[in-house]
Amino acid sequence: MALEFCLATASSFVAPLLADYLVKPIERRIRYLFRAKLPNLDLVTSKNHVDSKSSDAAFNKIMEALKDDKVQKIGVWGMGGVGKTTLVKKVGGEAKGFDRVIMVTVSETLDIEKMQNKIADDIDLNFEKKTGEVKAAELWSRLSNGKFLVILDDLWNEWDDDEDLRKIGIPLVENGKGCKIILTTRNYSVCQHMECEEIVQVKILEDREAWTLFEMNAGLKNADSSVIGEAKKIIKECKGLPLAIVTQARALKGKGPNTWKDAREKLEGSELMEIRSIQKKKDKNAYMSLKISYEHLEDKMAQTCFLLCALYPEDHSINVEDLVRYAWGLNLYNKANSIEKMRNEVLSVIDQLKDCCLLEDGDDGRYVPKL
Numbered sequence: 461m462a463l464e465f466c467l468a469t470a471s472s473f474v475a476p477l478l479a480d481y482l483v484k485p486i487e488r489r490i491r492y493l494f495r496a497k498l499p500n501l502d503l504v505t506s507k508n509h510v511d512s513k514s515s516d517a518a519f520n521k522i523m524e525a526l527k528d529d530k531v532q533k534i535g536v537w538g539m540g541g542v543g544k545t546t547l548v549k550k551v552g553g554e555a556k557g558f559d560r561v562i563m564v565t566v567s568e569t570l571d572i573e574k575m576q577n578k579i580a581d582d583i584d585l586n587f588e589k590k591t592g593e594v595k596a597a598e599l600w601s602r603l604s605n606g607k608f609l610v611i612l613d614d615l616w617n618e619w620d621d622d623e624d625l626r627k628i629g630i631p632l633v634e635n636g637k638g639c640k641i642i643l644t645t646r647n648y649s650v651c652q653h654m655e656c657e658e659i660v661q662v663k664i665l666e667d668r669e670a671w672t673l674f675e676m677n678a679g680l681k682n683a684d685s686s687v688i689g690e691a692k693k694i695i696k697e698c699k700g701l702p703l704a705i706v707t708q709a710r711a712l713k714g715k716g717p718n719t720w721k722d723a724r725e726k727l728e729g730s731e732l733m734e735i736r737s738i739q740k741k742k743d744k745n746a747y748m749s750l751k752i753s754y755e756h757l758e759d760k761m762a763q764t765c766f767l768l769c770a771l772y773p774e775d776h777s778i779n780v781e782d783l784v785r786y787a788w789g790l791n792l793y794n795k796a797n798s799i800e801k802m803r804n805e806v807l808s809v810i811d812q813l814k815d816c817c818l819l820e821d822g823d824d825g826r827y828v829p830k831l
């Protein structure tokens with residue numbers, strides 16, 4: 461009886477204590493665990509990341525623009541495989557002052573519903589209704605109530621500017637609420653069309669940086685001198701393009717000197733697609749990257765001009781006047797009834813090719829093809 465009394469009395473004051481000191485904190489922790497999201501895995505930077513002068517400068521510029529209240533949209537552009545996605549992931553991983561960083565890959569065809577689902581997933585939003593417009597309204601409402609960084613990776617088509625953002629349900633940041641946008645694209649004109657207040661170009665790697673990236677991916681620490689010699693020549697052929705460097709290095713890692721020699725000879729002969737180890741791995745990204753940029757050129761004349769440029773020897777500066785003459789001879793623009801008109805057309809095509817990084821400035825008004 462006495463014992464029973466003791467226990468009853470004890471339980472009457474121990475139970476609340478247990479609840480306060482033990483159960484509630486555990487319950488809070490469990491609730492927190494279910495609610496809190498792990499860091500966005502999209503934004504994890506590879507351990508093989510190499511810092512480069514160009515991407516460091518771009519990184520700093522973007523970080524500054526993120527702090528600037530006047531900037532709503534930041535455009536990051538550069539040729540295929542130069543490291544835009546890698547860079548914006550790093551930015552997303554290090555950006556401060558946002559409730560959440562959302563990363564969406566847009567790609568060639570705009571799929572609004574897919575984007576809405578990805579954004580909702582990143583912010584733990586369960587849509588109440590499944591129709592596109594209602595989803596947009598739900599996203600808009602949630603995103604307007606906080607501060608978010610939205611990374612739209614790989615834009616091709618010029619969107620209907622802010623109207624498309626509205627259709628998806630992305631409110632631009634105003635008075636500290638809403639979304640700051642970083643978009644990446646291969647084409648400068650996409651940044652212009654989207655009216656990005658800050659436009660940042662990512663450029664190719666310098667020689668030393670290219671070597672570090674190659675060495676890291678090819679595992680050259682104990683390689684013999686003939687392999688090192690071939691590696692140096694192969695890197696030269698990669699022209700500082702991270703995608704080409706990583707693709708080549710991984711394909712050749714651990715292979716014997718003959719395979720290295722063979723790969724180098726084929727690269728020097730511009731036979732990228734014939735390198736067996738690349739074919740085997742179906743790792744044709746460097747080639748595909750160029751092909752997609754080419755296919756996205758707006759008109760046939762731009763494609764033909766690019767092909768004409770590609771006929772020149774590697775690294776050769778092309779005289780604009782020569783291109784004008786070829787265009788005239790081949791009647792590439794049938795509305796041009798004078799050389800003057802054709803010249804204007806060729807100059808506009810050159811701007812197009814430069815904007816999507818297929819050509820770059822050479823000396824004295826000449827242009828060099830990029831690859």
Ligand SMILES: Nc1ncnc2c1ncn2[C@@H]1O[C@H](COP(=O)(O)OP(=O)(O)OP(=O)(O)O)[C@@H](O)[C@H]1O
Pocket residue numbers: 506508509510511512515538539540541542543544545546547614645646673702703706749
């Ligand atoms: N700084 C870097 N350090 C290490 N690897 C890099 C770096 N930059 C790019 N790479 C590698 O190069 C390849 C291409 O990079 P990334 O996908 O970022 O290019 P991109 O500019 O986004 O290309 P695309 O226009 O095709 O989208 C990837 O394999 C990536 O890992």
Ligand SMILES: [Mg+2]
Pocket residue numbers: 544545546613614644
């Ligand atoms: Mg990319």
